[in-house]
Amino acid sequence: METAPVAEGVSRRARPKYRALGDQLFQYITGATTLVVVGLFVLIVVILIQASEPTIRAFGLGFLWGQVWNPNPTTLSPLVFGALPAIYGTLLVAAIGMVLGVPLSLGIAMFLTELSPGLLRGPLSFTIELLAAIPSVVYGLWGRLILVPIMATTVEPFLGSTLGHVPVIAGAFAEPASGYNGYGYLTAGVILAIMVIPTISAITREAFLAVPREQREAALSLGATGWESTRLSVFPYARRGVLGAITLGLGRAVGETIAVVLVIGNTYAISGSLFAPGTTIAAYIANEFGEALTFEKAGLLELGLILLAVSLVINIVARLLVRRGGLRAVGSP
């Protein structure tokens, strides 16, 4: 008990009061800013729910599977908002983007970590990263003026005349009522595939790089070829990081607005054909918001709420996977 006052005295002398106060203040200010930012983002969810309350009240859960969006009621067609065509389009376009984009990204990551000569590695991965620096409106412009004509004259007629006759999948490749005009789910999906490449390949590459060299060497020493060592020792080891990368890419695909709105044709309908025009949640909000009246704006905000919920779930899963995989992926889009 005798030593206690002495220890206290010493600690006081070593840390003068004003200094402790400055440090405390510093910690409080930075901490309070962080708290305000965190609080602000919680507020976002609350505000979005509050602002879309009119349509949540009016249509309830039916909003989720309604197929009609009619802000201008007549005697024949009532005022009704249903989100299904937008949800369908969002999921379909994102799925096309992932089906095309994921294998490409994995191939790129594999080439950069396992195959590329050391000299090319830096410049190549740098070039791939530049894809992320191109603004989405530029992808939209390029898609609309360059890709859409190519899709309309070459890709869609070709796919339609070949895969369009294969049973089971024929419907997906059938010529839509509007003809092969290039605007539709497939074109939007192709653009998204390009746009998710930098995200997925960068994090996948990081996951591959995190695989210890001994893993590969063990496989090689057993006589495995380069591909076998990648398949047997790198892929399983990096599985979690790769899954996280894919999920992050999915999050990006689901929320992409401008590049999609410029090439998808903006038709509020559900079509089986991949060549048909449609819309996504993000694209529909961007297209309609400016001209919508107050009640329709509430409906569009409810669409935004759905998109927020979907992207939160996707991103939370992605970040957990990436983090468990021991990767950082700081500030990656």
Added chain:
Amino acid sequence: MKFDRDFRRKLVNYAMSAAALACVLIAILPLGDILYTSVLNGAKVLSVPFFTQNGPIPCNPKFQSGCAFGGIGNSIQGTVLLILLSAAIAIPIGILCGIYLAEFGNNRFGDSARFLADVLTGVPSIVIAVVIFALFYLASQQGIISSNYVLSVLSASVALSLIMIPVVARTCEEALRAVPISTREAGLALGLPRYRVVSRVVLSTARSGVITGALLAVARAAGETAPLIILNAGNMFSFQPSQGLHQTTASLTYSIYEWIQSPYPNWQADAWGATLVLVILMLGISVGARLALRQRYGGPGH
């Protein structure tokens, strides 16, 4: 038999290597074509007046003669204004958050804030935009702000700053964490209080990393279009400083979005010109920032 199997394995190996190489080439193709076409089409309209004049007025060369090409003067002005406003909000807040996360954030609150920031970088910008619309709209209904601000350069800047804050905070945190503990200890051993160690020693050591993060965030905001469609949908004239922040402004990205959808050939030509300027700007910032980051931290791939 054995020979056959080995041959097949080798073949698969080569096929997979070739496929991986093909993936790289396929990915570079659109990048190359975007650069090529925007230089090809954009260079046609680049001239000094293109940078100074306001955007084109509706004019169809099929029926009218002497349609003015217009330019991106007011778009550049609007983009600069948006960037300055949003950076003024986001960078100080982001850096304060980054300092907290790096220096005091090794606790449960820090972990959740870090996680939230990461998750938020993935929230679509169109969602941020409609939330800010709803926030400003509800606030104007309550009489807190004038309804003029709901659709304005101010609300758009707030939306852009929300997009920037998590990026600035996390890159700042990483930059601060990269400063060795011994540097901090040296400062503390000299008797400096912690806040001075952080603000004078650690921050200045990590300066280039922090600046790079801020630059990347600025590039991200400058390339955004969705929040502008919702909140700051263009203006044919230039921003008038005397009239305050409740005006809407033109901006590079929104102008491209608007012009490309117009039926007028001269507008579309202008869209290519604006695209070329935007692409050069974005690649410049991005390349510069990434080179600086790599030089400093020797990131993966080097």
